[in-house]
Structures are given as C-alpha cells and as structure tokens.
Amino acid sequence: MARYLRYLIPLLLFTLLVGLLYRGLSLDPKLVPSPLIGKPMPGFTLTRLDDPDKTISDADLKGKISLLNVWATWCTSCRAEHETLVEFARTGKVAIYGLNYKDDRADAQRWLMQLGNPYIANAFDPDGRTGIDWGVYGAPETFIMDKHGIIRHKHIGPLTGQVIASEILPLIAKLEASE
Amino acid sequence: MIPELGHFALILALCLSLVLAIFPMAGSLTNTPRWVAMAKPVAWGQFTFTAIAFACLVNAFLSNDFSVAYVAQNGNSLLPTMYKISAVWGAHEGSLLLWALILGGWTVAVASLTRNLPAEVLARVLSVMGMVAIGFLSFLLFTSNPFARVFPVPAEGGDLNPLLQDPGLAIHPPMLYMGYVGMSVAFSFAIAALIGGKLDATWARWSRPWTTVAWVFLTVGITLGSWWAYNELGWGGWWFWDPVENASFMPWLAATALIHSLAVTEKRGAFKRWTVLLSLLAFSLSLLGTFLVRSGVLTSVHSFAADPARGLFILVFLCLVIGGSLTLYAWRAPDVTSGGRFSMLSRETLLLGNNLLLVVISAFVLLGTLAPLIYDAMGWGKISVGFPWFTTMFVIFTPIMVVLMGLGPLTRWKHHAPAELLRTFRVALIVSLAAGLLAALPLLHGDWSPAVGLAVLLSVWLVSSLVLSLRQRYRNPATLKALLQNPAARGNGSYFGMIIAHLGVAVFIIGVTFVTQFNIDKDVRMSPGQSIEMAGYTFRFDGVESAQGPNYRADRGRFVVSRDGKEVTRLAPEKRTYLVQRKPMTEAGIDASLLRDLYVSLGEGLGDGDWSLRLYYKPFVRWIWLGGLLIAIGGLCAALDRRYRLPVPARAGRSVPATGKTLAEEAHR
Secondary structure (H helix, E strand, O other): OHHHHHHHHHHHHHHHHHHHHHHHHOOOOOOOOOOOOOOEOOOOEEEEOOOOOOEEEHHHHOOOOEEEEEEOOOOHHHHHHHHHHHHHHHHOOOEEEEEEEOOOHHHHHHHHHHHOOOOOEEEEEOOOHHHHHOOOOOOOEEEEEOOOOEEEEEEEOOOOHHHHHHHHHHHHHHHHHHO | OHHHHHHHHHHHHHHHHHHHHHHHHHHHHHOOHHHHOOHHHHHHHHHHHHHHHHHHHHHHHHOOOOOEHHHHHHOOOOOOHHHHHHHHHOOHHHHHHHHHHHHHHHHHHHHHHOOOOOHHHHHHHHHHHHHHHHHHHHHHHHHOOOOOEOOOOOOOOOOOOHHHOOHHHHHHHHHHHHHHHHHHHHHHHHHHHHHHOOOOHHHHHHHHHHHHHHHHHHHHHHHHHHHHHHHHOOOOOOOOOOHHHHHHHHHHHHHHHHHHHHHHHHHHOOOHHHHHHHHHHHHHHHHHHHHHHHHOOOOOOOOOOOOHHHHHHHHHHHHHHHHHHHHHHHHHHHHOOOOOOOOOOOHHHHHHHHHHHHHHHHHHHHHHHHHHHHHHHHOOOOOOOOHHHHHHHHHHHHHHHHHHHHHHHHOOOOOOOHHHHHHHHHHHHHHHHHHHHHHHOOOOOOOOOHHHHHHHHHHHHHHHHHHHHHHHHOOOHHHHHHHHHOOOOOOHHHHHHHHHHHHHHHHHHHHHHHHHHHOEEEEEEEOOOOEEEEOOEEEEEEEEEEEEOOOEEEEEEEEEEEEOOEEEEEEOOEEEEEOOOOOEEEEOEEEEOOOEEEEEEEEEEEEOOEEEEEEEEEEOOHHHHHHHHHHHHHHHHHHOOHHHHOOHHHHHHHHHHHHHHHHHHHHHO
C-alpha cells in the first residue's frame, strides 16, 4: 500500500495549491488594510504648496467630509489619475485636499498649472514625514475622512472613474446620510 | 465581416479539437484503425482554422478596424506596421489566440515530423494535445473573445501599451509561448505513455528532441525578456523576480531537469517515473504561469487585465489538466518497472542530484512567488518577497549544482571509482581553486571579494571540466579524424550541445557576479556642458533636445563619453511620451561591449536645461545574455543531432540489452 501512496504525493501537493489559488481569486492583492481606518487622522501642520508662508493643518480638513490625495510629480500613476481627479473635483461632491509627497515645490506647482488643479489646498511634505504618519506606502493613495476627521476609507493606487463610482461616491452618500 | 469569419473559424477549430480529443484516443483504445487515422487530418484542420482566425485578427489591426473592441483598445492608426502586428498579442485576448495558434502549430509539427512512431501512439499524443487545445479555445471563445465588436465605433484606437513598443518585446512573447506550449508535447508524450503503459527508452527518444526544442525557445524567450527589461525599464536591472518572470523561470527549471532526466531514461532506461513526473511538471508550471498572469491573484508589472471569471476558468482547467494527469500518474506509475541500477558514484547519481536541485530551486521560486498569496490567504498580513530571498537561494544552490555539472560529463554510467575520478579531476580542481583564490585577493579593488572568487572558481571548474572531457573524447587521433571528416555524425550534436550549453552557464555566472559586484551607478543633476567622471570615463552632458517619433514625442539627451581625452561614444537616451496613452517611457542610451556597458537614462527635467540623470557602468553585463544565448545554441545542437533522424531499430537494438539486464536484475531481487 505504502508503495502506491508515494505516487499520490504530487497530486496531494497540487490539491493544496489549488485550494490556495482558489482562495487567492477572492482576495485583492492591491488591498492593503490600513490600521488607521476608524481612527482620527494623524495631526500635521505643513506649509502650503502654493505659498510657503502659509500653513495648512489637519484642522482645515475637519467639519466636512474630505478627501486627501497623496501625490507627487515623479509618480507616473499620479499622472494617470490626475484627469479623473480634476473631473471629480468639478462635481463638487467632496472637499479634495492634496498631500504633495516627497516632491519639489517648483515642479509640483508647474504640474498643477499644466494639468489643472483639483485641490482646495495642498500640504507640502518634502521629506515625507507626514506621509509616514499616515502610513503611506507609495503614491498615489487616497483617504476619505468624515466630518469629525475620522478616516473612513483608504484607496491605494490611481483613482479611476470606476473606483469613484463604486467605492467613493457610495461611501460619501453613506456618510452624509448618517449625519 | 472578416472578424466574424475569424470568430467562426475559431468555433470550427474548437469543434475539431473536440473531435481530435475523442476519436483518435478512443480508436487507439478500442483498436479502431479508422478513428486512429483521423488524428493527422483533424490536427491539420484545427491548426488551419486557428491560423485563419489569427490572420483575421492581424488583418483587423492592419486595416485599423476599430469596430473590433480588442483592436480599439490596443491598436492605433499611427502605430508602425511592425507594432500593429505585435499588438495582436499585446494584450490578453490576442495573446491567448497566439497561444492557441502555437499549440496548433506544435500539434501539426508532431503529426508530420515524427517518423517511426506507431500510429496508435501518435494518435494518443495528438489526442492529448487536442484536449489541451479544447481548454484554450473554449477559454478564448467563452471568456475572452478577441473578435467582439464595439458600438459606437471609436474614431481612433487606444494604442498599444508603449512598454511593448520595442522590437525585443515584439518577439519575446511568441518565443516564450513557443516554449510554454512546446512543453505540452513532452506532456502529451508522457500521458500517452502512461495510458499505453509503455514507458521505455523508445518513448524517451521520441520525446527528447521535442522537449529540447521547446526548452530552447523558452531559453531564448527568457533571455530576450531580460534584455528588453534592461533596455526599456531604465533602471539598469536585468531580472526582477517579478511573478511573471518567475512564471517563465519555473517551467524552464523543470524543463532543464527534464531534458537531463530524459537522457538518462533514453540511455540507461532509468528514472522513468521521475522523467514522466517532470514531463507533467514542466507543462503544469507553464499552465500555472498562465493562471498567475491572467487571474490577477498577484500584482506584477506585467499583469493582464484581471477578471475573476477568467481566473476561475483557468483554475478549473488547471484542475482538469494537472489534476487529471497526476491522478493518471498515481494510478499507472507504480506499475512502471525500475530501470538500470547504479552505484553511489555514477553519472546517474550526479544527474539525479542536479535534477533534485533544479526541482528544489523551482519549488523555492514557487514559494517566493506565492508567499504574498499564502500570507494573505492565511490572514497573516501582507508581505512582498524581494531579491534577498531569491538571491540567497541561488547563492546556496548554484555552487553545488555547478560542482555536479563539472563532474557529470566525465563520470561513467553505472559506476565510477572515486579514486579514479579524483585523479581525473586533480588538475581541474587545482586550477579552479587557484583561479578562485586569485580573483578573491584584494589586488584589484582593495578588498577581499569572496563572491567574485567563488564565481571565478565555479566557472573555471566548469570550463576546465569541459576541456578535460574534450581531451578524453579526442585523445585518440582516429576519433578526432572522424570528427573532422563528419562533424554531423551521430552523437556529435548532443555532445557539443552539452559542451556549448555548459559553457554558457559558466559565462552566465561570470556575468551575473561581476555586474552585481562591480556595478557603479550615480544619480546626478547635470547642466548642459557639465561633465562627470565615472569608472575612468568622462560623461559630458550636451543638453536635451526635442525629437518626434511616429507616435510619440521625445526629449533626447546628448552625451559625449570620452576616456583619456579620446571620444569613446555618443549616447542619446530618450524620454518618450506616447501621444495616445500619455505614458512617459525611458529609452536608455547604451554603449555595449563585451567587457562593459555604459548606460545613461534620463530622469526629470529640473528647469533651466538641468536634468536629473542616472549613469551606470556595468561590467560584463553582456555575458548574462551571451550565456543565455550559448545555452540556447547548445540546446539547438543537441536537438539537431542526427540520431533522432535515424530509423529506430538501429538504436532500439542497442538499448535492449540495457533494459534486458535491468529486468534480469529485477528478477534476481
């Protein structure tokens, strides 16, 4: 009997693999859970991108449903999502803020001039400190906060029309309804 | 109209693959010669209709028919003709169609090129290939129809991903698919043999040239992919352990083990069960690669549009093909007789050792590739497995493997006295140890460099063992004379193929180690007119100018590289923006030579004509691809060996005693 069992080993290993792959189909590899969800947003006070003499802080985002988009000029996916973000800003559904992450001020200003500015204001985070507090893995990332400044959602990777329609708009509607 | 013809042809191809899967197999089992005889013509029919479908899709791209959704997504009227054709396999649906076409191609090649194969064996092999074709053709038709129309018809196409607009990448997927799909031949031969219960040296002999050719394509495909990444991705790397790269590397490792194990089965009648298992494994890993790339379970720079329905389809297909074949294996393998016995020190043992190492490496690669998925599925969190894991694995296993590779060709089958072996290798051992020590000495760079020492030791060991082997083979002037008179004689192809391929491994090791150890790179900001020194070369930056391509705009940097005041070369790295997809792409400026590459890639414009730049000095990087090329050439020589074209009886007569003896030994036990 043992002589026959040996030859079943490859099949058994394969069965394990199939179980794993089947499970994998229902998981999204791009989904990185954030421990910050459900918690108040980390505090920050940074200079504004458009004017180094003015500052912006987490207090500015409170009191309304807000969206914080982490971006940089060196990030090609950010360029891909930029147009979507500009269009989304036109709808006025949510207050869009930006965190310009590990970037060059002049470059970032030029980018907004050329490609359009969807943001109410941008915080300038050249050394990425604030990014670390927010648990940023890489740009682009997008956070949604409720009225009280509690982080409700985090999206990693570029925003697309579909992401906005299926993830962000329903969430905003829910947050608005609950208040 | 033409796309509908293509769709219709594809449906016919699927119908014929059903016929191919059922009738010849049933005929061979029930002894119905008329059904067996259907195999060849039906295989041709299936191939022809797939080819018609493919031609229709090519035509849709060439004629800018944007009413076809796939063309609208991946084509563009501004694309150069070459890329219009390569755009056919630029995304999921078309690449799958190419896959099906290549599978049809291999099927008719087996149908028409194998001589001396009993009709029912051929029928079974073709039937199994027909079953595989059913899977791919129905996958195409039911989940990924490349001929689906779109309405309203867009005025212009969405363009081919700019990353793929490169000559290297235009031919890289077809080469790779030739390799992947070619493994289905070895797979089908193994299944046919398991069904027929005749696993012998003849089976190995039929399967061998096909496996070797598929392996050559896979080698070329992987080498091209690596070369493309180096040229196109702009960070000077040549291998990234990306899931998709791993997906091509795993079947390569399994196939490498397989071609060696087939040699043992053919020559000595041993390792039969192991060889069968490897045949199944090599193709299974190719299929697994397809699943990983197209199901979206892993993130990768290559990933195709992920779609859970497609993922599920391939998973079911995987279960049927791999699960079915492994069940057949579990059922039939216990009845296979063991082959010739051998002692602890013999060529069989060494080849078995290398086989196990290759399989272990490929298991480690699989584990590293799937680790993020395993973690996720177990709820342990998210991880990404990077270079250190894979590098450590290679540093551990490669030396052992190379030592065995050196010993193998000079060790006799069945038994070799250890003392005698030591005497043979005495010189090689001393020479390679001395060379390794010399290379590790802190002479050149002021530091001990054990990695370089090890690499040199291994390469010299390998090369000197090859020299020893040549000397042993041609010590007798008569054999040398025979070689010169008839270089294409039987057996020479495989022998010299082995020599060239193993030499390729030595070259590859040197390339990898030297480029990792002595690579110099700099990230700099430069103004026009400024010069920078690196590795003895002076790079003068002459600014960036605008250039216009057929479907892109580019910023083209100008560099003059000189050494000791003499101009060496001019480099023109580009940063392209493709007009349709607005993706920035880097085209590195490279001056290649055998001993070093100079590599410049443009970063970002920083204003006032200043640019951020990356400069690299990469010694011996060409040896990596030269090694790959030599390995492929070696494989080709082996596959073209005359003995595969000679009638079987001459050979079978010789292998009978080996089998007979084994059987006798079995009886004694």
